[in-house]
Amino acid sequence: MAKLQTKRDFPVSNARRYLEPGPIVLVSSAWQGRTNIMTMGWHTVLEFSPSLIGCMIWEGNHSHEMIRESGQCVINLPTTALTDTVVRIGNTKGYEVDKFAHFGLTAEKAAKVGAPLIGECHANFECRIHDDALVARYNFFIFEVVKAHVAPSPKHPETLHYTGDGVFMVAGKIISRRAKFKPEML
């Protein structure tokens, strides 16, 4: 079981550091006294500043309505320590259970949004809806990251990258080519 992670403030304009690699994330939401958690693999960074993240959240998910109504959510980054929890959350429909209690996860108070942080995740990105222009057509939300929290170690945690069909790729090993980048490209 994953442990609670102690985190530090992290610059929102650098959310790409954790989200651009394309990991499966857990999205937590709150609305009218209830909370929910869903797994999400369809997301992309859109801008550094404001820090924008685009996310496809299917309208069949209860989280869709909760996020739309509250205008907020938290994008939480699980590591491979949470693999089975990620799968179990993906298998469970919202409202059936209190997912925090059911999966032994810790709901921590966020700084700027009503949705809770998942304490066991490596990083948490507090988000507000920035633009809902494509929600009706594609279920595509554009969020602004308004506050970020990241565990300082490990520097490169193992993350899960979903391929469909029950199979995750694991990223963790790194390759640095920093010396080969033009400085303006970093």
Added chain:
Amino acid sequence: MAKLQTKRDFPVSNARRYLEPGPIVLVSSAWQGRTNIMTMGWHTVLEFSPSLIGCMIWEGNHSHEMIRESGQCVINLPTTALTDTVVRIGNTKGYEVDKFAHFGLTAEKAAKVGAPLIGECHANFECRIHDDALVARYNFFIFEVVKAHVAPSPKHPETLHYTGDGVFMVAGKIISRRAKFKPEML
């Protein structure tokens, strides 16, 4: 140097198999007799059928104009065998050089679009613009994958996942939890 990859047709509705994990991709384009290649890390799957992919392509890239004018591109999936080529392409502005010739890459004829496939990549996704509603505001293109080509082996190639700052995470190792998924979630 990466070798030419022999590919087979692949169902477009399953493009998520290769793109959902969030790899760095190479986007090739063609317009008025010229071709171009750019690196891209900001993309997401949006729908299975039609097979939709959303991509943030900065307007400062020459590729942006070429894709907008031609309405087409190819999303090519490089493996770690192409790491240094990926970095060099990211460092090079379009129109300075013929990138296929300069980087020793093979331009193969696509089936349904004018942009060339990159022969050395593991997979190629031929795309047409499906919706440009967010191009002006966010440089966000929604493409439909109209034809896909994938090398049958290796089944799980090592892919590059960019974190910024010159550092890539490598995904390749896999974890299967297929047996733990509810069938309707697969």
